[in-house]
Amino acid sequence: MNKPWIGKALWDEIHKYKDLNKQDNSRERIVKKEEEVCEVKKENATSESQIESSVRSMVVKTPFSIISEVSSFKIFPKINIKNQEAFVFQNEKDVGRHELDSKLLTTVQQYHSEAYCEIVSFNLHEKRVLMELYNKKVIENIEENKVETSSWTPIHSIVLEGENEGEINNVITAKLPIEIGKYKGEIILREKVVFKEKVIGIKEVEQEIVLTKTEFLVPKVIKNGQNTFTVEKGSLFVEGYIYQCIEYISEQSTFHNNVYQLMQNIVLELVIQVIQEQEVQVRIK
DSSP: OOOTTSOHHHHHHHHHHHHHHHHHHHHHHHHHHHHHHHHHHHHHHHHHHHHHTEEEEEEEEEEEEEEEEEOOOSSOOOOOEEEEEEEEOOOOBOSSOBOSOOEEEEEEEEOOOOOEEEEEEEEEEEEEEEEEEOOHHHHHHSOOOEEEEOOOEEOSOOOOTTTTOOOGGGEEEEEEEEEEEEEEEEEEEEEEEEESSEEEEEEEEEEEEEEEEEEEEEEEEEEEETTEEEEEEEEEEEEEEEEEEEEEEEETTSOOOOEEEEEEEEEEEEEEEEEEEEEEEEEOO
8 A cells, every 4th residue: 555645755764774673683683693602712722821821730759869988977986895805824733623815804885875867957959841752762861870989078177086084073974865967968869750641831840859768887897905994986877768749730621642740850869967975074163
């Protein structure tokens, strides 16, 4: 049905308004789609960041031991010595008997506390390298763990005999822990730590030195006089391990065929104190 009261110009305006509404609706749909895509990207980024920030930890114990001769002492250690002296008698002649051997024996046994060792301090220098290995030949050529040790170096000052002597009436005798000596040793270690996951980085490494066995051995003793002996040299044996708790960031959801490992080149400096309880003269003021 024709509508003669509506002019052509007005009819064109109505169609133009409808077209504008269609364009606005299509723009709104495009904007909504872009917002949905952005939200999906944000969710993916959030999930990826959660995977990357997965923190795990593992414990590694690196064993070490060092034994070396020591011949310098701050104060000579006392050792348990059994000394026996024999006096030979001249055989007496008798009609009914004949003495083949006659001796007068004196046995002296001295008991002292055993020397023991304590750790005074340690310095730990290391180089850490986190590697991703993808070639089997490279993996096979990686150097294995190793341990190298040095000798003990005395770092104590020697106390001269008679240095602290005073009047007899002003001293008392006491049994106290005395420092026999203080020694520094160096141990070079190489530790290879292999991870099962894909490792992005190392977060933190907590380290502690644990001594499992210490022993002061006395292989050589010289005799100075009657019932007096001096330790000329000894051996200091220390055994233990470096306790490490390694925190690392892993990406567990990613499948990988590569090997991730941490190479540590470590230089451990140990300071060990040898102590023994001895009777000493204490001056009274």
